[in-house]
Amino acid sequence: MFFWFMCYLVDMWLISASDGNCPKLPPVDNSIFIAKEWEGQILGTYLCTNGYHMVGEKTLFCNSSKGWNASVPECRLGHCADPLLVNGEFSSLEPVNVNDTITFKCNEHYILKGSSWSQCLENHTWVPPFPICKSRDCGPPENPTHGYFKGTGFNSGSNITYYCEARYRLVGTQHQQCIDGEWSSALPVCELFRKAPKPAELELEKALLAFQKREEICNAIAKFTQRLKKSGLTMEKVKYSLEKKKADLKARMLLGHCS
Incomplete structure (x- = not known):
């Protein structure tokens, strides 16, 4: 109680040191209030004592032209915040103590998304987090582009x-x-859809492909002829050499067959 009173005195001093446009904040039962000045504004923070949880804004600030940004919170009995489930119900409505466990159930035509239970921990939080009750109906579907x-x-x-x-x-x-x-x-x-090519376009593509192959053959022949000239050979000599190798190969095959 003494600590709360000292913090409240500091609060009153800061407010009186301002331009006087901020009204006096009332005390909140079962809480500690701490105030300070920050960047030309008065900041006030309420902290609930052990065994109580806060409902409302924890920190308020006073602007010289607009006053306090929110109303004063409450500190309610219970170790954790009151459970909440829209379109559903939970197992207990009593003040929550540490280690208390509650269960959740959705109303008709709604489906539970999340855990069906939660427990109050020593740090004033619920674990797992509260679920939600989602309608079994679907919203309007999207339209794909085009x-x-x-x-x-x-x-x-x-x-x-x-x-x-x-x-x-x-x-x-x-x-x-x-x-x-x-x-x-x-x-x-x-x-x-990929546009299908017209018959004339197909024929043109085939002609270009054939021309490309013909050009490759012509280039190969030209390179072969250049190598013959560099080596001093002629087409007649190459032809004679190939015919001779062909005859030799036939003779070997005949001899091998007869033996």
Whole structure:
């Protein structure tokens, strides 16, 4: 109590040292208040004593032209903050003490996302964090770029079908269903069809390919002829040498067959 009183005196001194536009903050039961001046503003922090938890803003600041930014908080009985579950209920409404465990349950047409229980720890926190109750119905689905869907109603069990605009094809799952608040598959995409080449374009491509192969053959022949000239040979000598090797090979094959 003495410590709280001293902190409150410091608070009053800081406020009186300002321009006087900040109203006096009332004391909060079961709390300690600490105030200080920071960058031309008055900052006040409430700390709940052991066995109580805070409801509201912990730190308030006073602007000389606007006053305090929020209303005074409360320190309520209980070691951890009161449990909260929108569209659901929990097992206990009594003040929470350390090591207390509560369980959660969602209302009809809602599904629990997260842990079904939580425990109050010594550091005034709940672990695991509170879950949420999510509607079993799905929100309106998105439209893919250059695409759209068909289907009415987005409640649980509803079906939709995706389509693409002309010249686009669907990549992904076309038929989807709303299951426990989520659509059964990821959003598909619409890809642009690659334009098919015309017959004339195909013939031109074939002609260019053939010309390229012909050019490669001609280059190979030209290089071979240049090597013959450098070595002093002629096409006739090469032809004669090849014919002679061919005859020798036939003779060896005949001899090997007869033996």
